[in-house]
Amino acid sequence: NHVHSDGMAGGMTTSEAIGVAALGEFSAFGYRRASIEGIARRAQMSRATVYTHFSGKDELFRSLVSRLHDEHLAAMREAADAPGLDVRSRITRLLQARFLRFVELTSSSPHAAELYDRHDALCGDIAEDAHRRAEKIITTVLRRANATGEIDLGPSGLTVSQLAGVLNDCASGAKGENPARATPPEFTSRLGNSVTAIIAGIGGGTR
Numbered sequence: 001n002h003v004h005s006d007g008m009a010g011g012m013t014t015s016e017a018i019g020v021a022a023l024g025e026f027s028a029f030g031y032r033r034a035s036i037e038g039i040a041r042r043a044q045m046s047r048a049t050v051y052t053h054f055s056g057k058d059e060l061f062r063s064l065v066s067r068l069h070d071e072h073l074a075a076m077r078e079a080a081d082a083p084g085l086d087v088r089s090r091i092t093r094l095l096q097a098r099f100l101r102f103v104e105l106t107s108s109s110p111h112a113a114e115l116y117d118r119h120d121a122l123c124g125d126i127a128e129d130a131h132r133r134a135e136k137i138i139t140t141v142l143r144r145a146n147a148t149g150e151i152d153l154g155p156s157g158l159t160v161s162q163l164a165g166v167l168n169d170c171a172s173g174a175k176g177e178n179p180a181r182a183t184p185p186e187f188t189s190r191l192g193n194s195v196t197a198i199i200a201g202i203g204g205g206t207r
Contacts, residue, residue, distance in 0.1 A: 030111030069130035112180035
């Protein structure tokens with residue numbers, strides 16, 4: 001990884017500025033038509049500077065996806081520990097943190113299908129690692145809710161890890177049959193309905 005961390009004005013590193021520019025370029029042109037030259041122009045720096053930090057589009061795309069996953073995992077940890085939430089609201093917030101940002105980004109790009117394809121081809125290991133970390137966070141929240149009696153897994157026979165997997169699957173499915181065409185309102189509505197039904201079925205809900 002060639003990412004450096006020299007600072008820039010405004011508190012953003014050069015690598016971060018390149019990442020912001022790359023996000024705009026990939027969204028506007030898709031992966032194939034996006035260029036290092038276009039990214040450099042958006043970041044107001046030379047192509048040579050971009051290449052000092054990233055070997056090319058593949059590494060830049062992977063870095064961008066990795067940063068987005070890190071951001072949603074940080075938001076999940078924050079939701080996991082937010083005070084005053086019932087289990088349904090907490091799980092909904094966790095899953096929104098996990099998926100909504102990606103839905104927002106792809107719904108605003110005419111090249112969403114291509115970007116999903118490149119994500120799958122280039123970033124499978126990053127996504128798999130993020131998936132494991134996300135399920136650990138969800139499992140911890142569910143284990144806490146089960147211990148306090150907010151949910152009761154006894155009748156279902158599920159473990160907290162299995163329930164975390166079910167919730168994750170439902171949240172992914174809430175993007176619809178074609179995730180590249182999902183919109184934030186549609187995703188949010190489907191996700192809310194899924195979580196409400198599942199939590200009601202295991203004895204949880206609003207207090």
